[in-house]
Amino acid sequence: MSVATRELRRRPGRFAFVGIALALLSTLLLLLGGLLDGLVLGSTGAFRAQDAPVFVYSADAQDSFLRSRITPAERDQIAAAPGVTGTAGLGLTLDAGRLEGTTGTDNLLDLAVMGYEQGTNVLPAPPGPGEAYADAALQDDGVTEGSTILVGLGEIPVRVVGFVDDTSYLLQPALWVDLDTWRQVQTASRPDAAVADGVVQVVLVDGTGTPESLVTAVDDATGGATSSLTRDEAIFSLPGTAEQNATFTALIGTTIFVVGLITSLFFILLTVERRSLYAAMKALGVGTGALVRWSMLQALLVAGTAFVLGGLVTLGLAQALAGQIPLLLEPTRAVVTFVLLLATAAIGSLIPLRRIIRIDPASAIS
């Protein structure tokens, strides 16, 4: 055991304040990260479930899925563009439905009815007409395999034949159906925006070359009637995603800054308090490096313990708030937060470095 750990063990009180502060800030960081992941992943699941490198929208849609329409003629032009090896249509209706046999507005399910024609890593090949793969989130609302959901104003019956994970769109769980079933739903629920046979909203493009070159090739081939995005651009252009990212990243950054502020303040005070002890240690031949490591090890241990406490609080809160907020606790997020917290605490403990260097060993003798 080292001086650093002995001091922590024998004088826990002096580290309690900074420890509690860092535990609270860890909780805040984990909650912010969890909310960001919950919001962003909950908004983008349907897109992330696609493997295609390029998403093609109609030019007048301004990258909005709901406004976009691609006609069969345009789809033929897309398919003929150089480098394109395959196309698949996608359609979306944000709608509500209810489990067969239930009544009342309380039992309405928010749904993103997704028409698709190509299986992916996440999605099996499209089910038969009137059948659906449901997002697993719908299980919380009592949907089981074999359930029938009456979808939209047309109360179109759709039978659930399986579940898929993490495919919601703008926090609405998806119901994956074939394109014809989707067109029925769209036409019944949004008669003003009905889609004709063969029309889809977005065309997914597979091909050779980089996604960027495919984007250019497709938009050239349609004479500017389409506006294509790479998969990442499409995910990022989903309504609110960029804004959520920016807002939460700023909040997380501010919190990290506060972590740095608190640790550096703490270690500045500690350095002031240890001044004469450090001078004596230096007089006895101890180098600045060893004194700095003493503080830094304490910063890392305090931050590590605080993270564990903050993590437990966050898990508790997540349990208590389950289903009420879109909180998603991802292992990667936890690891990133842990590393960020420790790195910031370590840097904070280095802030008094100049002060420590300047302590004159001769000042040990008065």
Place this chain on the structure above:
Amino acid sequence: MSALALRDVRKVYPSGDTEIVALDHAELTVDDTELVALIGPSGSGKSTLLSIAGGLLTPSEGSVTVAGEDITAYSPKRLASFRRDHVGFVFQSLNLVPFLTAFENLTVVPELTGRRGAATRKRADDLLEELGLAARRNVRSTDLSGGERQRVAIGRALMNEPCLVLFDEPTSALDTERGEQVMGLIRREMTERGLAGVVVTHDRRMTGFCDRTVEITDGHLAA
């Protein structure tokens, strides 16, 4: 060979536009097993001399030789390792690490300078035994009595088997009786080990424990 040799040492501190001469033409030789008392009024240059002798300060002029090694031109880094290996210090305010035990206070410097190990632990235990602190080995320094703390500080100064031990006003905080006890202890420990030392003091009564007394006034030494 002498444990310490100061030759024509001068130390000036800049002070605004002028400079303060803290030591001038200082000549001092401390023999191998000699204990020298350094006495002088406030501001006379005692601390400056002790610091130069211990490699904490470099002189403005002159030369410093400790245990046969000329350290005059050493860099701060080299001085630090020289002090670590060859010089013992007992500070006026002791400066023990408060949350460490008597034993840990003896081993903390070796630990922080990468010299932990069985030999270090053995030496610490031997010193505690010799200083009558074996029973207090695992007591934190904040829970030790003043005299015990003083002995721990002496033990810490002896850990690196120094050639020269420097005491900065070891009795200033103590009444006469306690002061004499401490000086008696220093005298005994130094003689038993055959070590050389310099004891800075204000108090003429303490000089009797030393082999020789050197007086310092306004930066000038006189035997």
